[in-house]
Amino acid sequence: MIDQEAASGEQIRDGLEPDVYPVAEGRWQRLKHTDAWRSMFRHPQLDTPRGRALQGFSNVFLHVYPVKVPRRVLRLRYSWRLGFIATVLFWILVVTGVYLMFFYTPSVTAAYGDMQQLRTGIGFGQLIRNVHRWSAHLMVLVVVLHLVRVFFAGAYKKPREFNWVIGIGLLAVTLGFSFTGYLLPWDQLSYWAVTVGTNLVNYVPIFGGILTDLLIGGPQIGQPTLQRFYALHVAVLPLLLALFLMVHIWRVRKDGFAVRRGAAGAFAEGANELVGSESAADATDATDATDEPAIPAATALALANGDRVRLLGVVDRESVTAEERLTDDTVFAWPHLIVRHVVVALGTIATVLALGVAFAAPLRDIANPNLTPEPAKAPWYFVGLQELLSHFDPLIAGIFVPAGVLLTLAFLPYFDKNPHTESKYRKVAISVFATILVIAVVLTVIGALFRGPGWKFVPPWQHSYLEM
Amino acid sequence: MGITRRYVLRTGWKIGGGMLALLAGWTSWELLRPLTASGATGKIKLGSPANFTAGTATFVNQGRLWVANADGHLFALSQKCPHLGCRVPFCESSGQFECPCHGSVFNIAGEWITGPSPRGMDQHPLTVENDELVVDTSKKINGADHGSNKFPTDSKGPACAGKG
Ligand code: FES
Numbered sequence: 001m002i003d004q005e006a007a008s009g010e011q012i013r014d015g016l017e018p019d020v021y022p023v024a025e026g027r028w029q030r031l032k033h034t035d036a037w038r039s040m041f042r043h044p045q046l047d048t049p050r051g052r053a054l055q056g057f058s059n060v061f062l063h064v065y066p067v068k069v070p071r072r073v074l075r076l077r078y079s080w081r082l083g084f085i086a087t088v089l090f091w092i093l094v095v096t097g098v099y100l101m102f103f104y105t106p107s108v109t110a111a112y113g114d115m116q117q118l119r120t121g122i123g124f125g126q127l128i129r130n131v132h133r134w135s136a137h138l139m140v141l142v143v144v145l146h147l148v149r150v151f152f153a154g155a156y157k158k159p160r161e162f163n164w165v166i167g168i169g170l171l172a173v174t175l176g177f178s179f180t181g182y183l184l185p186w187d188q189l190s191y192w193a194v195t196v197g198t199n200l201v202n203y204v205p206i207f208g209g210i211l212t213d214l215l216i217g218g219p220q221i222g223q224p225t226l227q228r229f230y231a232l233h234v235a236v237l238p239l240l241l242a243l244f245l246m247v248h249i250w251r252v253r254k255d256g257f258a259v260r261r262g263a264a265g266a267f268a269e270g271a272n273e274l275v276g277s278e279s280a281a282d283a284t285d286a287t288d289a290t291d292e293p294a295i296p297a298a299t300a301l302a303l304a305n306g307d308r309v310r311l312l313g314v315v316d317r318e319s320v321t322a323e324e325r326l327t328d329d330t331v332f333a334w335p336h337l338i339v340r341h342v343v344v345a346l347g348t349i350a351t352v353l354a355l356g357v358a359f360a361a362p363l364r365d366i367a368n369p370n371l372t373p374e375p376a377k378a379p380w381y382f383v384g385l386q387e388l389l390s391h392f393d394p395l396i397a398g399i400f401v402p403a404g405v406l407l408t409l410a411f412l413p414y415f416d417k418n419p420h421t422e423s424k425y426r427k428v429a430i431s432v433f434a435t436i437l438v439i440a441v442v443l444t445v446i447g448a449l450f451r452g453p454g455w456k457f458v459p460p461w462q463h464s465y466l467e468m
Numbered sequence: 469m470g471i472t473r474r475y476v477l478r479t480g481w482k483i484g485g486g487m488l489a490l491l492a493g494w495t496s497w498e499l500l501r502p503l504t505a506s507g508a509t510g511k512i513k514l515g516s517p518a519n520f521t522a523g524t525a526t527f528v529n530q531g532r533l534w535v536a537n538a539d540g541h542l543f544a545l546s547q548k549c550p551h552l553g554c555r556v557p558f559c560e561s562s563g564q565f566e567c568p569c570h571g572s573v574f575n576i577a578g579e580w581i582t583g584p585s586p587r588g589m590d591q592h593p594l595t596v597e598n599d600e601l602v603v604d605t606s607k608k609i610n611g612a613d614h615g616s617n618k619f620p621t622d623s624k625g626p627a628c629a630g631k632g
Contacts, residue, residue, distance in 0.1 A: 426571050
């Protein structure tokens, strides 16, 4: 019986199979030799360069990573792992969000009761809600930091312009998540923050009224609003985010990992675009999608032997001369990058868990349309806007400024044509960006910490009115 | 030249796609457009005008509005702040309306005094029918512009907002 299986295992070996194959010893190894196992995992786990490459190619999850990455990507300073942390937070939010969905009814009569029940009557209910809330806060923060980091590294420049635009889209979706999720507990905090937010939409020229109506679904915030926000929060926005995220991550690979480009910009850029700063292995990987299985096998083999791989079929003739790489500066994503990512993911989970244990998510009195609490503050990431609103006309402060900033950011790569990424060559861009950033931070800090009832100035050492 | 098969097919796809998009838009709009309000709108009887004495503001829950008496002139003021929609409470000590959200202040006639609100408080028409005060909540009159105040704007005492 076992012999037979081993024999049939022998038969399905093909050109992709590495020469070294572990002997079937012990139950576990014999299981791994069965046809059923091999139908799930095509290639045995082999700790050879070729084995690792094959595993990467043939596994949909590992395939998210390139088989090999430039060594510089491993350094924490390269990206501070902010994009990855945001992705981890998104998955934490998906998992905790699904748990919460089991207990939550999107109805104005039931929602608040469900929140109380979650807090007192359901094992770990409060913890799950806290973790959801803190992850959401952190996600907004991390996404913004990611944007700031990418800006200062100049990584939005050609050929990564469009991925930057998608990134801005992801930021907008993240804020949409926060805003829609904010209403769901149906307490005083959520009711009035969302009242202020939706009335803001009213000031949009021409379409303001229609947009507000669509969002609220009635004359004032009520059952239709709650239901709409719920549908947006648990279905529409997650799908949008997943879609954007897919393209975003895919393009990180296909546009190549960002390199610091100084005065020698032009040449480096040319080489970058053609063969890319993608490693040879990544280029190999690109062919993996072709119909011919023999090609990746061949390239994988060549790679394993330490040869450089050049795909004449997809590369311009000129670039062949441009792409002269003397030393292989790449390392395998597994284990080098993936292990680092696992550590960062565990750290992220530990952080939100600790926050969830230490600080409870707020739950005020049930929403009361007849009583505006003092002060009625938006969540911290919108509080800068609220501060701005107390000084200027709502059309300016609520619509033109935020929309202007968001649009300028989105199209930044298209009018900032300067190819340099080093700060000494980008004084204008950096000073403008830094100024906007500082203004935003100052407004947020004033709004969040220094404003009390009636939006009067109250220093935080007298009384803290921070709303999270 | 002339019309080729390829041209017809391409144009056909474009028109077909456009129609499909229109249909999708129409369906979504019909599904998602807000249902017109029912119930709360309409006329509300408020009893004798003499119930509302000068210098007071009375909240009428049914219509979500204030009936304010400014020197003998009655106003039905919407509770919704023209700025961003917070509910505006009446402060007894200052005799003014003070919005807690961004600090807009209105006098007892609903006229703008200070803060980010673009105009005075919105009003509903008030009439007297058979000695009874009636407010029509289905109609809304936008509040007066800045600087067109007819009533005094000074407070009669300390403000409520800011005391916590
Ligand atoms: S909502 Fe009243 S001042 Fe902004």
